[in-house]
Amino acid sequence: MTIMLSGSFRARLGYKKEGKMKKNTALSLFLLVFVFYFVPNAFAQTQTGNIVGQVTDENGTPLPGVSVTVFSEALIAGKQSTVTTESGNFRFIALPPGKYDITFSLQGFKPVERKGISITANFVATINVQLYPETLAEEVTVTAAAPVVDAKSTVLATNIDRNLLEKIPSGRDIWTVVEQAPGIIPDRFNIGGTESAQQSSLSVHGATGQQQFSVNGLTLNWPGSNGAWTSFYFDHDSFEEVQIITGGAPAEVSVGGVYMNLITKSGGNTLHGTTTILYEPGKLQGNNVTPELKAKGIDKANPVDVIFDFNANLGGPIKKDKIWFFTSYRYYVINTQILGMKRPDGSPEVDVNHQSNFLAKITAELNPKNKFMLQYLFNYQNRFYRREGYAFIEEKASWRQIEPCHIIQGQWTSFLSDNLYLDVRYGYKHLKFPLSYQPSVKPTDYARVDDVKSTLTGAAEYDFTNIATRHQVNASLSYYVDKLLGGTHDIKLGFEYARALNAYTFKCNGDMVMHFLDGVPSYVLVWNTPLDQKSMFQVLSIYAQDSYTIGRRLTFNLGARFEAFEGWNPAQSSPGGNFYGARSFPEKRDIPNWKDIVPRFGITYDLFGNGKTAIKFTLCRYLQSEGTRFPEALNPNAFGGDLRLWDDKNGDLTAQKNELSEPLFVFGGVGVRLDPNCSRPYSDEVTIGLDHELFKDVAVSAYYYYRKNKNLLGRINEAISASDFTPVSVLTPEGKSITVYNLKADKVGLVDRVITNIPEFYETYNGLEITIKKRLSNNWQMMAGYSRGSAKGYNLFTVWGFVDYNDPNNIINEKDAHMANDCTNIFKLVGTYIFPYDIALSANFRYYTGFPITKFYTVTGLNQGPITISVERRGTSRYPNVAILDLSLSKALSLGRIKAELIFNVFNALNASTTISMVTTVGPYYGTPSKILSPIIGSLGLRARF
DSSP: OOOOOOHHHHTTTOOSOOOOOOOOHHHHHHHHHHHHHHOOOOOOOTTOEEEEEEEEETTSOBOTTOEEEEEOTTSSSSEEEEEOOTTSEEEEEEEOSEEEEEEEEOTTBOOEEEEEEEEOTTOEEEOOEEEOBOSSSOOEEEOOOOOOSOSSOOOEEEEEEHHHHHHSOSOOSHHHHHTTSTTOEESSOOSTTTTTTSOOOEEBTTBOSOEEEEETTEEOOBOSTTSOBOOOOOOGGGEEEEEEEEESOOTTOOOSSEEEEEEEOOOOSSOEEEEEEEEEEGGGBOOOOOHHHHHTTOOSOSOEEEEEEEEEEEEEEEETTTEEEEEEEEEEEEEEEEEEEEOTTSOEEEEEEEEEEEEEEEEEEEETTEEEEEEEEEEEEEEEEEOOSSSEEOGGGSEEEEEEEEEEEEEEEEEEETTEEEEEEEEEEEEEEEEBOOTTOOTTOOEEEETTTTEEESSOSOEEEEEEEEEEEEEEEEEEEEEETTEEEEEEEEEEEEEEEEEEEEEOGGGEEEEEETTEEEEEEEEOOSEEEEEEEEEEEEEEEEEEEETTTEEEEEEEEEEEEEEEBOSEEEOOOSSSOOEEEOOBOOSSEEEEEEEEEEEEEESSSSSSEEEEEEEEEEEOOOOSHHHHHTOTTSSOEEEEEBOOTTOSSSOOGGGBOSOSEEESSTTEEEOTTOOOOEEEEEEEEEEEEEETTEEEEEEEEEEEEESOEEEEETTOOGGGEEEEEEEOTTSOEEEEEEEOGGGTTOOOEEEEEOTTOEEEEEEEEEEEEEEEETTEEEEEEEEEEEEEEEOOOBTTBOOBTTSGGGGTTTTTEEOTTOOSEEEEEEEEEEEGGGEEEEEEEEEEOOOEEOOEEEEOSSTTOOEEEESSOTTSEEOOOEEEEEEEEEEEEEETTEEEEEEEEEESTTOOOOEEEEOOBSSTTTTOEEEEOOOOEEEEEEEEEO
């Protein structure tokens, strides 16, 4: 049986799917050791880059003993030095993002200098140099362009550097930054910050709900659900660079979807600071309501009252060449109005959001071989009227979210020798995430939902507080071998350990939510509140990888990752309520306990040997992301309840116990178990393509992507069978006849559910992606991407939980359906051109094929109560295509030591009024827009730095 639960309720149940390839632990460790020593994966520093190369004489003979030095303001001491090996090779690893100059010198040869080499996270710049005999006492400055093609690594990534972060107009949050990368699909469309108060879900190349948020290379995701979300809203101006990996990830990266590495700024050897103020008043907003929308009752389009963003940061030396500091503060206000919702006095209902951030960071070079970093981050995310789950939620029924979150992070790196590098990191996150009743809600105010109108009134569905903590420890050891098996090796062995808690307290007025069908009382969802639930997990990961280069052209990137994941529920208890009594439960471990090894393979070939054209191929397996969703789904003390039919005998539109039937449907952690033989879901990914330096500072890439998500999980109710259902033909309001299934009366309410692998389930993606990237030089920068693909599958996947696979109503129109985020065509273009007089014009354009629509219909009159079914295969109907253009015009001014910049932004410059959310329940209200793109709006800004 299926009921239409709110998105907010699903958010408490748990997330996606899981699996397990049980292996003997000793064998697993043996295989990892074997891989490390004999099958040398792509060496990568997830927050830094490398410069590598070979020095030869004029005849191509390798030159050992050449002194090589890099210089950059990004280095605390300003420079690093090494000498070439017997094979003439040199390498600088763990270089912070920035611009680098490099010099080469050897007695008897002319010195050589290369300037302006750009290093970004995970980028390997190959610099091969020839030295000539010193017939004249002169230095040679080589003016060859800095490389834009990474001819060593097979990681497919986009790096958003400081130039793009500052110039490109956006909502100035991590999700709108990452959205600029080719192929990324957001679940919401942000116009100048209108959606920045709520995190987005990002998908790419058929990977949904697979996100990893790393701060300086250390993962600190929220532990709840499948562990693929963040609980921290970051300070946009604190980023030095944002790296987005979307394919070919090395073994040190767990996730196979969207990996985001947020690299925070450091200080410097000179005191410097920046202040940014952006003001987006409602008076600068236009109107994009068309006659067609007015006919549907829309007179205003998500109006903005005000959006205000203040940021100030300061960095510099505590001791030059030794200790740096950096600190940043942000205050972000996003106040908007709600489409189609009015207060009793006729004024529009509002969405008021205040965000504040603080960051403090110390970076120290203890000596030339040892560095230390310590930073603290704080975020207050305050949403005073949070709404989700229904198209229309009145102000009183919204949640009040006053959410503090803390992150502490430390890192120590050490060159134990010229060829041996140690990196140790620790991070801790603490979150208090409340969704509380509004202060105006009284104990006698109850939540009321109309499934047909998609409305929520009276009160929020419940009041809860989430306490989440995460400890994360990472350590890696990198070793360089100059000669082994005919090539060079960059070997890396790593260890990661995470331990996390996700706990909730729930309460609800009346311990129930009343549901109506177009104003008529229908049924009640009864909660098992009040309750106090706790779930935990720990994960141990060990990985080995090696970048094995033969000659100058061929590089193998090979590796493997071992993960041991365990979830459990500590001992816990909850008091009794109106419908459920007090209960206590002992500790329960191994929910689940999975041990898996996944391989990563990549190969890159420098086609012409000049570092300008590289053919790349990857074959990678990724385990699906995991958090506390399984312990929560199987926790008998977890938030849950049952469904009861409601006969409003006294006609007062308020449910009493004597008006309710016996439970027809039970949900939550009661009556659910995990198949002990189930295994962890995973993804197989294949990419093949080419990177080519088109001309100076410009690279073009073309790649084919294939992904298949396998071993997917589902839920089976073993208390019922196919023979317990009788087909019944019903007619939808559109006049379409559809077959549903009525459960035998004596089977109603019986549950014996097991979560297990469903062999019939699958998800696939096939796609082509073309990108062009131009670094900032000669007064312009650009990044463009076109993606065409298809994501289909058969998977009873809800973002936050499971439904019964053996209930035939749940599989209606599900096979070979388009995935919810399927987007056939995606085009993105961001860029900046600097005109004379320091006037800069920047643009951010994105186009998406409309998302698939899932048409629902609620069927009543069945023994099991009301059910919600899909009346057509998802993707048969789609939302309109989305095209958004944002523009920014700025003028730089020099006021002595202070460099100022006047900014004027225009968001949604095309004034598009595309419907992006609507009522999708078939009936009289189907197609009623609940959200359209916010109209054109202007923003005034000032940036000043010294």
